[in-house]
Amino acid sequence: MSQPPITPVTTPPPDKGGDDMATLAKGGRTNTLGFILRLLGGLPFLFVGFRLYGVDEMGRFAAAFVVIEIFALICALGEKRGLAQRLTEGIETDEDTPANLVFDAMLVSLVVSGLACLLLITFPAIIFPNGTGSDFDMWMIAAIPAFALTEILLAAQAYRYDIATTVRARAVVEPWVKSIGITAFFFIPALAGGGIALAFLAAIYAALLTALYSFLRTYGLPKAWRPRPRYLSKMTSRALPLIGADVIERGTRLLDVFLLGQFTSAGTVGIYWFAKEVVSLPQKLKTSFEPILAPVITKNLKTGNMDAIASQVRQVGFWIIALQAGIALTLAIPGEAVMGLGGPEIVGGTGALAILLAAEVIASMAVVSESVLVYIARKRNLAISVGVITLQGTLSVGFILLVQHWGYPEGFQAAGAAAALFVALGVASLVKSLVLKTLLKAPVSNWRWPLVWAAAPAVIVGFIFTEFTPEWVEIIIGGPAIFAAYFWVIWKYGFDEADKVLFRKNVAPIDSDLNASN
Known part of the structure; x- marks a missing residue:
């Protein structure tokens, strides 16, 4: 099979303030749509999990998940925001290829992730204060390195203004694999008891593979890369x-x-x-x-x-x-x-x-x-x-x-x-x-005060639906009606032309206080 083309990596060109806001609007718009998709993809996991496994089992999963995410963020080394600065400095000084800099972070992340996993295996009460529900629950610890590496890879893609990969990994692949997995595992007798943990683990690794594929297409493999303990120590300290x-x-x-x-x-x-x-x-x-x-x-x-x-x-x-x-x-x-x-x-x-x-x-x-x-x-x-x-x-x-x-x-x-x-x-x-x-x-x-003005009609519409309609109508029709009433007012009285750029796909740089200093 032919290899995918590698997109050359260059430093983003300097923009004016209006270009910056157009870039922010495009990225935010893409990511906002992605998180709507993530919510829709995650709802089946919640519904199936609570209905099939019960409140107690989902509670055990929740307690474990928060510990895993905190450890994963530690293992990601702050690269969600720090990688952009390191890439900018590295490219300008021509010290390293971008792929090499990202691999530096991935190496340290794997080492720290291994230590974190050993700690939780040794002291399982940290992650499961109310005990485990099945023998598969401890496997959730293996999600830490995958979660951390995904954060680093997505940060690298964001530096190239590629937010679509974040949407694919976090908003499409991860929640839908989790939702499909929890249903599928429930009907496999040998795996049913650990369905929540296994579905979660499968989703995290599916997101990692999605991010890695995009990263290799954009940056390619590192060139003449080797571990540099002194540099890696300095990077971690910083x-x-x-x-x-x-x-x-x-x-x-x-x-x-x-x-x-x-x-x-x-x-x-x-x-x-x-x-x-x-x-x-x-x-x-x-x-x-x-x-x-x-x-x-x-x-x-x-x-x-x-x-x-x-x-x-x-x-x-x-x-x-x-x-x-x-x-x-x-x-x-x-x-x-x-x-x-x-x-x-x-x-x-x-x-x-x-x-x-x-x-x-x-x-x-x-x-x-x-x-x-x-x-x-x-x-x-x-x-x-x-x-x-x-x-x-x-x-x-x-x-x-x-x-x-x-x-x-x-x-x-x-x-x-x-x-x-x-x-x-x-x-x-x-x-x-x-x-x-x-x-x-x-x-x-x-x-801005229009936030209050927009809330008033939304509350009135909501009161009508909650008082006079059944619950399924409240959710399916009432929810969108509440948002529509709010959004109409905020759009008409709260958003100026600079604000409306968020909802426009094709937009020229705007002239406002956003670029007044340029």
Whole structure:
């Protein structure tokens, strides 16, 4: 079979501010569509998992998954955002081929992943606090190196402005393999007990192969590459602040599940995990722009164009919060019907669902601010993140124990963990945006009053559907109607011409405050 052509790798040409925003819009649009596909592909996994395997088994899986993802992020060495800077520096100094630089990261990642796997095998209580459900569950640990390598490969593709590979790997291949696998394994008697773990493992490795195929087409194989211990040590040391930022940023979304696993039953974790997975779409919207935002920011930092960076933060921040608010209303208003998809015992997590959706909206400013702070104030950003996750952990344990002391049911314990996350993310958004505003000497806020105006008709439409229609109508017709009412108002009164570039496939560079400094 003939080999696929190798696309030559060159440094992206310098753009003007309007070109930057068009690039960000295209990447964000592609990734946003991808995460919608991911939600649709992941829903069968949730539905089948909770219906066939039960709340307790899915709760055990959730507790294990959060530990795996945290370890995988550590093993990815912060390359999700750091690789763009290393590639830019390496190409400009002609020290290495891009493929060699990526392989450097992959080698260190494999070594660290091996150590992480050994640790979890030795101390399985870390990953399975409520015990395992089958002999296959321990195999989930093998997902760590694949997860980490996929992050590095996708970061390399993002540097070439290839977001489509991320969509294919994370939004199509991974969720659909997982959903198909959990159904298929259930009907194989010898594998049925480990269906959740095996489906998860198959999905992670399928995503890795998808990313690797695209990487080899774009970069090719390394040339005259060999391990360089001194350089690799320096690279790892330099990556520590980025690793900390990545782990803590993601950890704020996973710590609540981990703590619930330590202080409550597997059933409570299962209820909360269902709500968290429903919230995954608005949550992923924030990260939709991260892969494409990194090379744009590093380019403007190199030229010292702080005004352009502030404009990009304001613009992207508004895009994210506007879309998140609409999706949050769409899912929260018919919340009981949405949670009921997992079974009657899941409905008790409706309050947690509503709080989690609100938390993701308020967190948008923190994530966009951090995408710049990791480059211009790494240690300060890390210190803030450490403070935020400490606050969240303290509040989570306090709220959970308080609810248990008062004798409230499992759903209230889940809501307590969600409330702690809401407070922590709100603090993070406030502090990080203020720090970024000071450093850039320009406003960075993404808030606009039309967000409130657009919510009003959405709430009215939602009230009509929840009060006067059955649950299946609430979801199938009511949900889209709520979003349509919201989006019509935000489009008409909230979006200006610069904002509308997000929804246009063919767009020329725009002239606005986004490129005023050019």
